[in-house]
Amino acid sequence: MVSGAKYSPASFLSRLMKPFITAHKRYGTEWWILIAGALIILFMIYMALFPSTLAPYDPSDQAAGPQLGEPSRAYPMGTDNLSRDVLSRVIHGSRTILGVAFAAAILSSLIGIPLGLLSGFIGGIPDRILSLVMDSVYSFPGLILAIAFAAMLGPGVVNITLAVAVIYIPTYFRLVRGQTLSIKEELYVEAAQAIGARRWTILLKYIFPNVIATVVVVFSLNIADAIMTEAALSYIGLGLPAGIPDWGRDLSMGKKFLPSGVWWMITYPGLMIVILALGFTMLGEGLSEILNPRLLER
Amino acid sequence: MKNLLKYAVTRVFLTIPMLFILLSLVFVILRVMPGDPVAAMLGGHAPPEVIAAKREELGLNKPMIVQYGEYLAQLARFDLGDSMIFDQKVGTPIAEKLPATLELTITGMAFTLLIGVPLGAYAASRRRTGRDFGIRLYGNVAYCIPVYWMGLMLQLVFGVWLGWLPIAGRTSPRVFASLFEKTGFYVIDTLLAGNFAALGDVLLHLFLPSLTLGIVLSGIFVRLTRANMLDVLKSDYVLAARARGIPENKVVYRHALKNAFIPILTMMGLQFAILLAGAILTESTFSWPGMGRLLLERIRLRDYPTIQGVIVVFALFVSLVSLLVDLIYALIDPRVKY
Amino acid sequence: MSEHVLEIKNLTIDYPISIGTVRAVEDVSISLRRGEVLGLVGESGCGKSTLGLSILKLVRPPGRISGGQILYHGRDVAAMPDKEILKLRGQNIAMVFQNPLTSLNPLFRLDRQFLETIRQHDPGVKKEDAISRAEKVLESLGIEKKRLFEYPHQLSGGMRQRIMIGLGLIMDPDVVIADEPTTSLDVIVEAGFIDLLNRLRDQFSLSIILITHNLGLVAEIADRVAVMYAGRIVEVGKADRIYHHPLHPYTQGLIGCVPNIKLDQEELVTMGGNPPDLVNPPHGCRFHPRCPRAMDICRRQAPPLKTHAGGQRAACWLYENKEASA
Numbered sequence: 037m038v039s040g041a042k043y044s045p046a047s048f049l050s051r052l053m054k055p056f057i058t059a060h061k062r063y064g065t066e067w068w069i070l071i072a073g074a075l076i077i078l079f080m081i082y083m084a085l086f087p088s089t090l091a092p093y094d095p096s097d098q099a100a101g102p103q104l105g106e107p108s109r110a111y112p113m114g115t116d117n118l119s120r121d122v123l124s125r126v127i128h129g130s131r132t133i134l135g136v137a138f139a140a141a142i143l144s145s146l147i148g149i150p151l152g153l154l155s156g157f158i159g160g161i162p163d164r165i166l167s168l169v170m171d172s173v174y175s176f177p178g179l180i181l182a183i184a185f186a187a188m189l190g191p192g193v194v195n196i197t198l199a200v201a202v203i204y205i206p207t208y209f210r211l212v213r214g215q216t217l218s219i220k221e222e223l224y225v226e227a228a229q230a231i232g233a234r235r236w237t238i239l240l241k242y243i244f245p246n247v248i249a250t251v252v253v254v255f256s257l258n259i260a261d262a263i264m265t266e267a268a269l270s271y272i273g274l275g276l277p278a279g280i281p282d283w284g285r286d287l288s289m290g291k292k293f294l295p296s297g298v299w300w301m302i303t304y305p306g307l308m309i310v311i312l313a314l315g316f317t318m319l320g321e322g323l324s325e326i327l328n329p330r331l332l333e334r
Numbered sequence: 335m336k337n338l339l340k341y342a343v344t345r346v347f348l349t350i351p352m353l354f355i356l357l358s359l360v361f362v363i364l365r366v367m368p369g370d371p372v373a374a375m376l377g378g379h380a381p382p383e384v385i386a387a388k389r390e391e392l393g394l395n396k397p398m399i400v401q402y403g404e405y406l407a408q409l410a411r412f413d414l415g416d417s418m419i420f421d422q423k424v425g426t427p428i429a430e431k432l433p434a435t436l437e438l439t440i441t442g443m444a445f446t447l448l449i450g451v452p453l454g455a456y457a458a459s460r461r462r463t464g465r466d467f468g469i470r471l472y473g474n475v476a477y478c479i480p481v482y483w484m485g486l487m488l489q490l491v492f493g494v495w496l497g498w499l500p501i502a503g504r505t506s507p508r509v510f511a512s513l514f515e516k517t518g519f520y521v522i523d524t525l526l527a528g529n530f531a532a533l534g535d536v537l538l539h540l541f542l543p544s545l546t547l548g549i550v551l552s553g554i555f556v557r558l559t560r561a562n563m564l565d566v567l568k569s570d571y572v573l574a575a576r577a578r579g580i581p582e583n584k585v586v587y588r589h590a591l592k593n594a595f596i597p598i599l600t601m602m603g604l605q606f607a608i609l610l611a612g613a614i615l616t617e618s619t620f621s622w623p624g625m626g627r628l629l630l631e632r633i634r635l636r637d638y639p640t641i642q643g644v645i646v647v648f649a650l651f652v653s654l655v656s657l658l659v660d661l662i663y664a665l666i667d668p669r670v671k672y
Numbered sequence: 673m674s675e676h677v678l679e680i681k682n683l684t685i686d687y688p689i690s691i692g693t694v695r696a697v698e699d700v701s702i703s704l705r706r707g708e709v710l711g712l713v714g715e716s717g718c719g720k721s722t723l724g725l726s727i728l729k730l731v732r733p734p735g736r737i738s739g740g741q742i743l744y745h746g747r748d749v750a751a752m753p754d755k756e757i758l759k760l761r762g763q764n765i766a767m768v769f770q771n772p773l774t775s776l777n778p779l780f781r782l783d784r785q786f787l788e789t790i791r792q793h794d795p796g797v798k799k800e801d802a803i804s805r806a807e808k809v810l811e812s813l814g815i816e817k818k819r820l821f822e823y824p825h826q827l828s829g830g831m832r833q834r835i836m837i838g839l840g841l842i843m844d845p846d847v848v849i850a851d852e853p854t855t856s857l858d859v860i861v862e863a864g865f866i867d868l869l870n871r872l873r874d875q876f877s878l879s880i881i882l883i884t885h886n887l888g889l890v891a892e893i894a895d896r897v898a899v900m901y902a903g904r905i906v907e908v909g910k911a912d913r914i915y916h917h918p919l920h921p922y923t924q925g926l927i928g929c930v931p932n933i934k935l936d937q938e939e940l941v942t943m944g945g946n947p948p949d950l951v952n953p954p955h956g957c958r959f960h961p962r963c964p965r966a967m968d969i970c971r972r973q974a975p976p977l978k979t980h981a982g983g984q985r986a987a988c989w990l991y992e993n994k995e996a997s998a
Contacts, residue, residue: 171352175607175652178611271618273630295494306486309483317478
């Protein structure tokens with residue numbers, strides 16, 4: 037082969053695209069949904085980590101522009117009642133919502149997954165009691181519980197994260213417990229012959245890896261849900277203290293000016309919530325289809 | 335019929351443990367959480383003796399077990415306690431506002447089904463076409479839309495820009511609720527009073543908030559209906575019906591849908607909980623005087639007994655609806671023995 | 673010519689799927705005479721069910737008829753518009769399926785299912801007339817009238833199967849296609865079913881296509897038998913000819929496989945090999961990988977269906993030089 041040809045931009049591009057094309061052939065539309073979701077998420081994460089690189093103004097700057105200014109070239113998303121640039125607030129707001137949602141999901145899973153594993157594995161009365169409790173919580177509207185928790189705990193990032201985290205623990209618990217139970221049925225005979233210590237290894241080596249695939253999907257969908265919950269809590273005023281840019285609270289602020297026709301304060305923050313939640317949903321759905329394909333279903 | 339009653343009673347007994355756990359959970363949340371409600375209530379600067387006296391008065395110094403026992407005993411008497419802020423029983427504002435929330439919730443569920451089920455059935459019958467894909471996209475996106483944002487957008491378009499529909503309250507200020515209020519369900523009340531002008535006004539006010547709820551929740555039903563329908567459309571009896579010359583649309587909407595509906599019914603029961611949560615947010619957006627707004631208002635005022643009362647009522651309703659769904663399921667499916 | 677109720681000519685049915693195209697039925701030509709019972713036999717996946725479904729254009733998409741004609745009294749079903757097909761289904765040609773529990777809508781009472789069918793083909797009919805027609809049919813099938821007002825799950829398997837036949841016969845069709853009708857029934861019910869089919873054939877000159885893998889069933893009631901393998905017909909002829917003088921090696925294998933209590937067999941005879949891959953079928957004669965008498969030509973060319981002694985037709989190179997006139 038001529039050495040020069042290896043480094044041409046065309047061949048580089050085609051080599052880069054190859055794994056994508058192969059995946060597309062294998063998984064079809066789902067693959068692109070997953071990619072779209074991943075791109076959205078990556079973009080939002082970047083926005084959350086480095087907002088200043090994107091935002092034209094300081095989000096708390098109360099003299100950034102006119103008061104309640106309509107969207108224009110200088111202020112693409114307009115300005116709010118305190119003369120702050122909405123675009124900058126929207127960009128900075130991504131940090132709060134993403135941070136809380138991620139942290140809550142991680143916390144829920146860290147508690148729910150081991151509990152589910154243990155409960156399913158050990159079985160018996162403790163399992164039944166725990167399942168009953170988890171089922172009851174699960175059947176209750178999550179938001180209402182979160183509201184109750186947030187109300188009692190008071191404002192603050194940590195409190196909000198806790199409030200959101202608590203309501204998703206049953207999700208992970210039920211998922212992992214169910215899988216543990218079905219796998220336990222299969223291995224039980226072997227386990228009976230093994231020594232006690234080896235049963236732990238069975239738990240870790242066999243059950244856990246099978247569970248991981250489903251957990252990853254649920255995790256992504258969970259974050260989408262947590263995003264919605266956090267935004268809802270902020271909207272009704274139970275969220276973070278004033279001053280931190282937050283999509284939910286900006287929505288509730290903008291609500292007051294809606295009757296006078298000020299549409300930009302509510303449209304953009306809300307749109308961001310939709311896009312971010314969609315991103316995680318698409319990632320989760322795409323992953324789900326790829327990891328557990330439903331043959332000929334569609 | 336007698337059998338159905340027996341079946342109902344059995345189901346009630348099964349629901350009780352769950353309800354019990356929920357009520358206990360509510361208790362735990364509201365008592366065992368950090369933060370002193372009494373201090374907050376008295377303004378945070380009150381001297382410790384005053385705080386202590388107030389605590390004694392409210393019975394908050396008794397051991398937790400005793401408080402728990404009193405709580406359960408009270409509930410058993412259907413007494414939700416007394417408000418900490420206002421001079422009223424907790425039950426009073428709840429009874430006032432409950433019909434408003436129910437009216438909103440039920441209409442919302444109706445919209446959800448009206449939008450979600452036909453769309454899902456249509457998507458299943460046009461599988462793999464562009465329309466199917468579009469409907470599925472709608473189903474996925476709808477779930478990601480915050481219900482309050484949807485409400486605000488609808489208000490913007492239909493209330494502010496077009497001016498067609500009202501965006502706040504259950505009635506216009508000119509229409510006095512006291513004129514016709516009997517059950518608290520304004521749609522029923524205005525009909526009973528024969529006051530059609532007021533009925534029109536009430537319906538106009540009811541439309542946007544329940545449509546908001548309906549649209550946001552319809553996504554789930556679109557997907558569920560579609561999935562169920564696809565399954566059912568593959569089944570043997572559908573093939574046999576086609577073989578007898580039954581035209582495709584009758585096959586889809588009569589044979590298949592009825593069978594696919596059963597899981598949808600169960601889902602309705604599950605979704606009711608989400609509907610209630612959505613109702614709280616919608617009430618806040620549309621200034622709808624229901625339990626949701628009551629909850630938020632009392633949270634702000636730190637009226638813990640009322641907060642507790644509202645949540646207890648919510649828990650009761652969720653259990654009730656799930657029970658109802660079980661019963662309807664038994665009625666629809668002739669295979670269920672009772 | 674008009675003796676043939678159904679004539680299938682060079683029918684080909686394809687299923688385009690992601691990994692290739694499955695040719696479920698290839699170049700099949702067969703006809704059904706008035707008042708005759710045609711048995712269509714073959715192992716699972718040979719295309720017999722697909723063939724049966726195609727007669728009423730019930731093949732599920734993406735499957736489609738890609739060639740040939742299905743002539744019912746001279747009219748081509750394959751080319752008919754949907755509205756015409758709906759008239760045909762259940763009225764002129766009826767189809768009865770394998771599992772009567774899952775083939776009846778569990779949520780609808782039986783009278784409703786009958787009413788619906790009757791009203792579909794005879795819109796102006798009065799409810800009482802329709803119900804009495806249904807009752808008459810049930811009576812002739814040996815089911816009490818009151819059963820009409822029950823739900824499918826309340827009946828026994830045999831009764832359900834008869835209800836299915838009732839639904840098929842209610843509009844007096846002249847062709848009935850029965851797809852594995854007794855597979856989910858026990859032998860006693862099966863015997864009753866055989867009597868029933870005989871009665872129908874004698875009383876109403878019904879033409880019946882019996883699709884099954886159960887050779888014993890076919891032996892009892894079929895007038896003619898067609899054997900299918902991998903989407904093609906490999907042998908056709910009068911039932912007793914096929915049984916006593918099977919020509920095609922596959923047919924011979926099939927008949928040899930049926931256990932016979934009277935014979936002193938120590939082992940069950942089986943046929944080796946696996947069913948063929950229909951996406952990439954074997955070259956030439958599709959049976960050659962499993963044929964105990966395969967020759968060189970079998971690998972290269974597919975044998976045509978040729979008529980032999982006694983009106984029997986077989987597609988096999990073994991008989992290429994031994995043709996006799998029909």
